[in-house]
Amino acid sequence: MSTAAKNSIETRNLHVGYRQKNSVDLIQQNISIQFVAGEFVSILGKNGIGKSTLLRTLTGVQDAISGDVIINGRNSNSYDFKELSTIISLVLTERLPDSQLTVFELVALGRQPYTNWVGKLEKNDVAKIKWALEQTETAALAHRYFHELSDGQLQRVFIARALAQDTQIIMLDEPTAHLDMHHTIKIFQLLKKLSQETNKTIIMTTHEVNLAISSADQLILLTEKEVAAGKKEALIASNAFDHLFSSEIINFNATLEQFIVTQKQ
Amino acid sequence: MKQKSYTKQFSALFCVLILLVLINISFGSVSIPFHEILDILSGGNSSKSSWDLIILHFRLPKAITAVLVGSGLAIAGLLMQTLFRNPLAGPFVLGISSGASLGVAILLLGSGIFGGVLATIAFSSWGLAIASSIGAGLVMLAVLVTATKVRNTMSILIIGLMFGTVTAAIISILTFFSDAEKIQQFVFWGFGSLGNLSWNEVLIFFIIYLIAVLNVFQIIKPLNAFLLGENYSKSLGINIKKSRNIILLITSLLTGVITAFAGPIAFIGLAVPHITKLVFKTSDHKILLPAVAIIGGITLLFCDVIAQLPTSEFTLPINAITSLFGAPVVIWLLVRKKKIYL
Numbered sequence: 179m180s181t182a183a184k185n186s187i188e189t190r191n192l193h194v195g196y197r198q199k200n201s202v203d204l205i206q207q208n209i210s211i212q213f214v215a216g217e218f219v220s221i222l223g224k225n226g227i228g229k230s231t232l233l234r235t236l237t238g239v240q241d242a243i244s245g246d247v248i249i250n251g252r253n254s255n256s257y258d259f260k261e262l263s264t265i266i267s268l269v270l271t272e273r274l275p276d277s278q279l280t281v282f283e284l285v286a287l288g289r290q291p292y293t294n295w296v297g298k299l300e301k302n303d304v305a306k307i308k309w310a311l312e313q314t315e316t317a318a319l320a321h322r323y324f325h326e327l328s329d330g331q332l333q334r335v336f337i338a339r340a341l342a343q344d345t346q347i348i349m350l351d352e353p354t355a356h357l358d359m360h361h362t363i364k365i366f367q368l369l370k371k372l373s374q375e376t377n378k379t380i381i382m383t384t385h386e387v388n389l390a391i392s393s394a395d396q397l398i399l400l401t402e403k404e405v406a407a408g409k410k411e412a413l414i415a416s417n418a419f420d421h422l423f424s425s426e427i428i429n430f431n432a433t434l435e436q437f438i439v440t441q442k443q
Numbered sequence: 444m445k446q447k448s449y450t451k452q453f454s455a456l457f458c459v460l461i462l463l464v465l466i467n468i469s470f471g472s473v474s475i476p477f478h479e480i481l482d483i484l485s486g487g488n489s490s491k492s493s494w495d496l497i498i499l500h501f502r503l504p505k506a507i508t509a510v511l512v513g514s515g516l517a518i519a520g521l522l523m524q525t526l527f528r529n530p531l532a533g534p535f536v537l538g539i540s541s542g543a544s545l546g547v548a549i550l551l552l553g554s555g556i557f558g559g560v561l562a563t564i565a566f567s568s569w570g571l572a573i574a575s576s577i578g579a580g581l582v583m584l585a586v587l588v589t590a591t592k593v594r595n596t597m598s599i600l601i602i603g604l605m606f607g608t609v610t611a612a613i614i615s616i617l618t619f620f621s622d623a624e625k626i627q628q629f630v631f632w633g634f635g636s637l638g639n640l641s642w643n644e645v646l647i648f649f650i651i652y653l654i655a656v657l658n659v660f661q662i663i664k665p666l667n668a669f670l671l672g673e674n675y676s677k678s679l680g681i682n683i684k685k686s687r688n689i690i691l692l693i694t695s696l697l698t699g700v701i702t703a704f705a706g707p708i709a710f711i712g713l714a715v716p717h718i719t720k721l722v723f724k725t726s727d728h729k730i731l732l733p734a735v736a737i738i739g740g741i742t743l744l745f746c747d748v749i750a751q752l753p754t755s756e757f758t759l760p761i762n763a764i765t766s767l768f769g770a771p772v773v774i775w776l777l778v779r780k781k782k783i784y785l
Contacts, residue, residue: 239674263680270674275528277670277726277785287671290664290679296729297664325782343679 185215185250185346187236187379192245194228194235202243205231206400209245211407213396215346218373219381220390223400224423229383230351232400236381237349238262249347263291267343269336269350269382274324281327281335282320285310288342310341314368330361337368341376348372350382362386366393387422388436410435449730452723456737460510463744467509468502470748472756504645505638509747510740511652512637512705513715515697517739518659520712521719521731522690525666527590527599530783531773533713534698537586537603539579540709541610543702544633546578547571551629552617568644568704572651576699582606583695587687635706635762637747648704655696659732662689666728670785708743708762710769715739717776720784742768 188211195205205228213219221229234240236247238254247254249265257265267288288310289303299307311317314334319327324335333353340348350369354362366389373380373395384390390397391410399406399413399422406418413419419430419437428437468484469477475497479489483498520533534540550571589602618626640648665686668676676683701708719735720726746764776783
């Protein structure tokens with residue numbers, strides 16, 4: 179493995195979609211993107227355009243239709259779940275089954291790839307869990323049951339769980355979906371800070387386009403025609419944002435670097 | 444940030460278990476003074492040799508059977524609740540016990556109809572245990588396959604109920620073609636009984652129970668990961684298929700061997716895990732598994748004491764007692780309007 183391949187994830191001519199019995203439902207094609215260590219990446223696009231499908235394919239939960247996901251110089255399908263669990267951690271949108279897990283126990287489950295056969299927590303495991311709780315400002319909640327938490331607290335606990343898993347890449351599917359503005363911004367700031375301080379690659383799908391444009395290091399825009407990826411400035415220069423929502427209701431304003439609601443006169 | 448410690452609860456429960464074993468042994472149709480029982484258990488001789496026989500060859504194996512049955516069903520119930528992410532799952536509710544009954548029915552009743560090899564297998568304890576485990580395994584497999592297609596918790600319960608009904612129908616058809624003697628044998632088996640087991644049968648029971656329970660140790664981590672759902676479990680490196688197969692094996696063996704030797708016993712597998720979760724207030728399977736085993740044993744010993752109708756010479760069917768105890772627990776769980784946790 180070359181050193182350049184270390185700490186990297188990239189896609190080559192990736193086609194994502196769903197395999198039916200005798201047909202293929204192609205959702206996005208020819209995706210070639212590189213993610214660098216320490217990068218905070220937002221995947222943007224309107225509903226149903228394939229953000230989650232792309233994310234699921236990147237994580238290995240779903241198979242690619244064709245093309246490759248290369249992780250650290252190796253094709254992702256050459257990894258087994260066990261290996262992958264020490265490289266990629268997830269924050270998903272799905273609701274957890276009702277259980278009596280405490281916040282500490284939930285975050286501790288992130289240590290499973292490293293613990294022994296009964297899941298005994300060693301000193302360094304506990305230290306990692308504590309660190310993850312502190313980073314996400316959830317240490318005070320450690321002994322609460324997770325089902326007692328608010329959505330905003332819960333989302334930070336899930337991020338803590340992903341941090342405890344100690345992977346170079348964290349992928350999040352719409353982590354701010356049910357949150358108010360305050361908690362949404364808090365999550366964005368937390369993720370940005372984590373990418374800078376821990377050098378982890380953090381990739382998320384989101385509908386918070388304006389927040390993403392102002393904070394992400396790399397933006398991936400999914401549209402019907404193409405997939406555009408790059409830094410904010412480059413995407414603005416190529417007018418890529420204009421195609422994100424093919425709608426007369428909202429428009430991208432290049433000077434404000436924001437989407438705004440079109441004023442009708 | 445210390446983790447919770449449960450030493451107190453465990454030592455208390457263990458004392459209750461030992462106490463109930465002693466109480467269970469003390470009651471029966473023949474009354475034997477308590478100090479004589481202690482004498483016999485500690486290896487001495489009592490004043491009547493018939494008492495030795497009753498304690499050592501009848502009541503002691505029965506108490507051990509009660510502990511094995513109660514703990515085994517409770518473990519099977521807990522595993523199924525976690526696997527199906529369904530707090531109302533259990534070997535009886537999902538029709539696994541019915542599958543085991545079908546295995547026994549085919550062996551007991553079928554030996555009359557088909558004769559030959561079945562007849563010789565029918566009277567060996569191993570044969571009964573294996574047929575019953577296969578029956579349990581097949582229904583469990585069927586429920587598992589359908590559960591991957593329908594995710595809705597209610598649908599899974601109804602599907603389990605349907606499998607239970609189908610096996611009951613097949614059993615009644617088998618009964619229709621069997622002669623009276625075989626039917627009587629099967630009906631008596633169906634009442635459920637913890638007694639009637641010789642030491643030799645208790646040993647066979649214990650061996651199969653042990654194989655199942657030893658396998659539990661390798662799925663403690665996957666069970667805890669399942670509390671986060673399937674996708675998170677995968678991303679934590681859990682081999683879901685393998686864990687599922689191990690759970691299939693354990694629940695089939697436990698339900699199978701228990702049903703073969705003690706008859707179909709209702710509600711223990713469903714009620715005991717919930718009582719345990721209420722007492723321990725945790726979902727960590729490292730704690731829950733030994734806890735449901737002990738509470739399961741206690742529950743069945745207790746039900747058996749009631750079934751003895753202390754001081755009377757009658758013994759009620761154990762199955763009836765567990766239903767009388769278990770059904771209200773389930774109803775209470777559903778109506779108390781609090782969440783039921785995995």
